[in-house]
Amino acid sequence: MLSFKTDKNGDSHKSLAYEEKKMADITKYAEEIYYSERYSDDDCEYRHVALPEGLRKYLPNPPRLMSEDEWRGLGVRQSPGWEHYMVHEPEPHVLLFKREKDFQVKYPLGVPALNSRK
Numbered sequence: 491m492l493s494f495k496t497d498k499n500g501d502s503h504k505s506l507a508y509e510e511k512k513m514a515d516i517t518k519y520a521e522e523i524y525y526s527e528r529y530s531d532d533d534c535e536y537r538h539v540a541l542p543e544g545l546r547k548y549l550p551n552p553p554r555l556m557s558e559d560e561w562r563g564l565g566v567r568q569s570p571g572w573e574h575y576m577v578h579e580p581e582p583h584v585l586l587f588k589r590e591k592d593f594q595v596k597y598p599l600g601v602p603a604l605n606s607r608k
Contacts, residue, residue, distance in 0.1 A: 516565035519544040534588045541583045553582035570600035
């Protein structure tokens, strides 16, 4: 059973044991994360990443878009520039990503310059 602690603001925080279990599961299942080939349209390139059964319990519930820190925190490893852009409700364990086409050519250092962001 997971234990939760509540701070003075009423916010719940998952226990250290939960975080340790999550990290152990990420290590255990990292090789089972499926990364699709990239596909593209005129503006963006896309890919999907399927999390194995053992990591699905760490997805947000209810399903929602995740920040880069969140999806990387689930063990997803990709080059820079990818954005989790859609949740496919029937399969929330399949994460849908997109990024600007030719991102790595345009931004070889991995991030756009501050003055060039749209």
